[in-house]
Structures are given as C-alpha cells and as structure tokens.
Amino acid sequence: MEPPLNDTIEAINRRAYDAMAKNEHFLTTPVLTSELSKPLEILDARGWLGGNIRGWKVLCLAAGGGRQGPLYAAAGAEVTVVDISPEVLENDRRVAAELGMNLRILNVSMVDLAPLHDEEFDLVAHPVSTCYVVDVASVFREVSRVLKPGGLYVSQHKQPVNLQASLRTINGYYTIETAIGDRTKGVAPGESSWLRESSTAEFAHSLETILGGICRSGMVIEDISEPDHAKANSAPDSMSHRSRFIPPYLRIKARKRGDAKPRSLILS
Numbered sequence: 001m002e003p004p005l006n007d008t009i010e011a012i013n014r015r016a017y018d019a020m021a022k023n024e025h026f027l028t029t030p031v032l033t034s035e036l037s038k039p040l041e042i043l044d045a046r047g048w049l050g051g052n053i054r055g056w057k058v059l060c061l062a063a064g065g066g067r068q069g070p071l072y073a074a075a076g077a078e079v080t081v082v083d084i085s086p087e088v089l090e091n092d093r094r095v096a097a098e099l100g101m102n103l104r105i106l107n108v109s110m111v112d113l114a115p116l117h118d119e120e121f122d123l124v125a126h127p128v129s130t131c132y133v134v135d136v137a138s139v140f141r142e143v144s145r146v147l148k149p150g151g152l153y154v155s156q157h158k159q160p161v162n163l164q165a166s167l168r169t170i171n172g173y174y175t176i177e178t179a180i181g182d183r184t185k186g187v188a189p190g191e192s193s194w195l196r197e198s199s200t201a202e203f204a205h206s207l208e209t210i211l212g213g214i215c216r217s218g219m220v221i222e223d224i225s226e227p228d229h230a231k232a233n234s235a236p237d238s239m240s241h242r243s244r245f246i247p248p249y250l251r252i253k254a255r256k257r258g259d260a261k262p263r264s265l266i267l268s
C-alpha cells in the first residue's frame, strides 16, 4: 500500500475520531460529574503536579472529548483544549456549557500550534496521541515553545513495542510485526481493541524519537512511569495478559529548561 501523505494522515485520524465521538467510543467519553470533586486524584496519581494547580494555565493537547479539559478546569486551572477532531471537541463544548465552565477550544493539529503564544502555559498535558503523527519532533518543538520556562510537560505515549507487537498470541507468543520508526508505512491496522483504534493511522516511534525528542526540544525529563495494566492469571490475548509482557504506555514528566518566573513578577 502506498504511504499516505501527512495531510492525509491527519484527515484519516480526524475522520476516525469524529466517528468514535459520534459512536460514544470510550476514548471520547466525557467526565462523570462525580469525578469533578477529585480531579487531581484522577489526573495525577503520581503527584507530579505538586497537589495544587489553581490558577495555572493548562494546555490539554490532543485531549478533546469532554474529560481532560473539564477535569483540569475543576482543579482550578485556566484551560485550553486542542484537538484535530471537531466532533470530539463538540463534547468539550457541551460539557463546558452544562457545567458553566470556561474552556478555550481550538480545532488545530498538534504539529502546528500557531494560534498559541510563546511561553503561554504552566503545564501541557498530553494524553496518548503521538502515535497519530509522523513528525513527533515538531510536536515537541511546539510544546516547548508554548511552555513557560520551568513549565511542565506531562505526556503519555504508546510504548514502541506495544505498537510493534501482535495484538494476539501467535503460536503462544506475542510477535513483533512492525518495524520501529517506519515513517512511511506506519502500523498495520489491527482489530479494534483497547490497544489499537483500527480506523486510525498510527506510527510506532522509537524511544530515541520520544525521549530524545523531548530532551532535544529544550526540556529535561524528571520522571517516567509505565501505568500498570497487567493482571496475574489473566486470559491470553486479553489486554491485562498482554500487558504482563508489554507495558502498553509510557508516561513522562518533563520540564522546560529555564527558571520559572515568580508569579508576583509575572502579574506586575
């Protein structure tokens, strides 16, 4: 199959997520009202945000769906939500209106955040989505540009091997099927599952691309976690079984180089 052009990849993923939002796919499900009373417990189990983000300017990047944005707003942040899918962002509009929240909502691609100013944000919160772009370096460049010096970048990515390996066992083993870092072919679409959205175009990026890319864009990595989805005695081919062999995600806490300006100086 001919490799799709980059703009086509964006179109494929926009269409896929538009359809997922219309079909109420779990990745586009809005927040429950009951969750809004404990937003940081849900957003920040590791305590990377320090327990209080009241007044922070937060960019929820590729994070539409009516969940992330409202949770950060409930924690007291001033929130901007960016996503490529208009239907996904419709959920944010609806939830914001229902809850009387003020969300700034932008329908742009994460590879070019031109409407956002340099050094605008205290935090960029970026759920799993670098798999949907070929040029991840441009995303990290943009994140670093819009972060204030000392600002935090908390992101989650599909582990390279998660995207390389078969979804099911073949002769009893999960098998590596996709070459790493192939910028032309991407990942063979698998069945729709917790680990793969079959109608999207995805790319398996190497650790050098992800971790090195963050460092090369002017940020310093402070911590990493591998959210645990494994369960002992789970049935082969289930997500919890596969996760015993392949931790599906990599969560990264990074900070833009440079001293944070004291708030009093920023306000004066």
Ligand SMILES: C[S@@+](CC[C@H](N)C(=O)[O-])C[C@H]1O[C@@H](n2cnc3c(N)ncnc32)[C@H](O)[C@@H]1O
Binding pocket: 010, 013, 014, 017, 027, 028, 029, 061, 062, 063, 064, 065, 067, 068, 082, 083, 084, 085, 088, 108, 109, 110, 111, 127, 128, 129, 132, 133
């Ligand atoms: C796995 S979802 C993450 C957010 C999820 N709704 C949540 O609540 O955690 C991935 C998101 O990335 C968005 N996306 C895909 N490609 C994008 C791009 N190039 N620029 C911005 N957003 C993109 C999709 O529309 C989707 O909303």
